[in-house]
Structures are given as structure tokens and as C-alpha cells.
Amino acid sequence: MAEEGVQEFENVESGASLTYPAAAGSIRKGAHIVIKGRPCKVLEMTTSKTGKHGHAKCHFTATDIFTGKKCEMLESSTHNCDVPNVTRTEYTLLDIDDDGFVSLMEESGDTKDDLSLPSGTEDLDKLAEDLKAAFDDGKDMIITVLSAMNQEMIIAIRESK
Numbered sequence: 001m002a003e004e005g006v007q008e009f010e011n012v013e014s015g016a017s018l019t020y021p022a023a024a025g026s027i028r029k030g031a032h033i034v035i036k037g038r039p040c041k042v043l044e045m046t047t048s049k050t051g052k053h054g055h056a057k058c059h060f061t062a063t064d065i066f067t068g069k070k071c072e073m074l075e076s077s078t079h080n081c082d083v084p085n086v087t088r089t090e091y092t093l094l095d096i097d098d099d100g101f102v103s104l105m106e107e108s109g110d111t112k113d114d115l116s117l118p119s120g121t122e123d124l125d126k127l128a129e130d131l132k133a134a135f136d137d138g139k140d141m142i143i144t145v146l147s148a149m150n151q152e153m154i155i156a157i158r159e160s161k
Contacts, residue, residue, distance in 0.1 A: 019083060033081055039149050040063060058076075065146060096131070115152055127157065
């Protein structure tokens with residue numbers, strides 16, 4: 001038990017927070033931003049100049065990185081916006097079960113069995129079909145998984161060398 005007045009901290013990895021703050025004016029096209037609680041990739045960012053009163057405004061047009069839905073947001077350029085911690089991780093494909101879940105191996109040798117085949121858009125459905133076909137042909141596949149805000153999704157596949 002900790003002494004009175006002494007705080008104990010857990011050890012956490014870098015990027016332990018789901019998001020970090022950034023000034024709206026510093027976010028550019030291609031960057032990530034949280035809009036309506038969803039991680040999005042900025043497609044376009046325009047700035048309107050200050051008027052007689054108020055601050056310059058930034059207008060963001062973005063797409064949700066998991067669903068592909070278009071989102072928009074207007075924010076004062078000096079205010080902070082949440083930026084999601086987005087990571088890409090590569091895994092080796094071990095198996096695809098009948099329910100559409102994949103078994104992946106991490107670099108450390110541990111297995112990851114909680115991801116399903118991608119679906120929801122034409123591109124994701126095609127990616128799932130390509131992955132199944134490659135697996136059925138016995139090819140060794142490397143899977144790229146995008147992670148942000150406690151969500152993960154398979155976004156790319158390639159053949160192992």
C-alpha cells in the first residue's frame with residue numbers, strides 16, 4: 001500500500017492516450033483528426049480570415065478511417081482539436097476461420113485472434129476476398145492493421161517474401 005500523500009503510477013507505453021491535442025490551425029491535409037468522436041483523415045482544410053470580430057476559422061473535410069463516411073467540422077484556428085493516435089502494425093496471417101475471424105502472429109510470436117475480415121465498403125469486401133483467395137492458395141501473407149481509438153481494422157495485405 002502507498003504511503004499517505006504518495007501517488008503510484010502504472011507503467012504505460014507511449015501513445016497510451018487515445019488522442020492528443022493540436023491547434024486546429026496546425027492540422028493539414030492528410031493528417032488525422034477526431035470529428036464527432038470518430039478518427040478521421042483530413043481531405044481538405046480551408047481557413048477563413050478573421051472578420052471584424054472573432055478569430056480565423058478552420059473548415060475540415062475528412063473521411064472516417066474505419067467506415068469511409070465523410071465528416072465536416074468548423075473550429076477556431078487557435079483552439080485545440082483532438083488528434084487520434086493512429087498506428088499501423090504488420091502481422092503474419094496464420095488462419096482464417098469459418099466465422100470470418102483471422103488468426104495473426106505478432107513479431108513477438110504471440111497470436112492475435114480478435115480481428116475479423118474487413119467489410120462494409122466495396123474496397124474492403126474486395127480486400128477480404130483477395131485475402132481469402134491468397135490464403136486458400138497457401139500463400140504466406142503479411143497483414144497491415146490500422147489501430148486508433150480502441151478500434152482495429154485490416155487495411156492492406158501483401159505476400160511475404
